[in-house]
Amino acid sequence: EVQLVESGGGLVQPGGSLRLSCAASGFTFSTYWMTWVRQAPGKGLEWVANINQDTSEKYYVDSVEGRFTISRDNARNSLYLQMNSLRAEDTAVYYCAKPTVTTGVDAFDIWGQGTMVTVSS
């Protein structure tokens, strides 16, 4: 079964850091771009970051550029999101998502269950 399982969410103070993980199984992880998407409470989906297969390309939404870092470990079939200088507006459920084809970045057929990040003092 193709599956993504996120972990690492929790409560953190403003200015703090958190590292999210996404464990992939059931597909050849190393051949796909991977993506993080977030959803603030009661709000819509927001694309956060993409990473290509060999980590040479990484792209971010403007609001997290310079604070968040996407990475992956193909040997461990894992995707990560290092979040620094966290703000209240970063409070959201964070999903990792797999594109439907290895050459694509824009259509996600598999999503994790999400992990909640709460930034509050």
Place this chain on the structure above:
Amino acid sequence: QSALTQPRSVSGSPGQSVTVSCTGTSSDVGGYNYVSWYQQHPGKAPKFMIYDVDKRPSGVPDRFSGSKSGNTASLTISGLQAEDEADYYCCSYAGTYTLVFGGGTKVTVL
């Protein structure tokens, strides 16, 4: 990176058709045929419904269809069923491996 514009809500009776619009710009929706749609029930992860504007993944009922004209994409649900009540989000490629989502539309089955 401005969010795509979707109506906050649409509604219809069982068996009717409803259309959800998704308006962007020539830099996203209008510039690429890479629009996808997702269904999300409360407390659940999004579900993949449409990709490349009008392609339907296996397992998605054929009452769901997608289209695009200029800077506006649309999702049509024909023969509305109770289980179709959910939030729907469009997503478009916006160049340089970036993406933009719509604000979401709540579909209500009356």
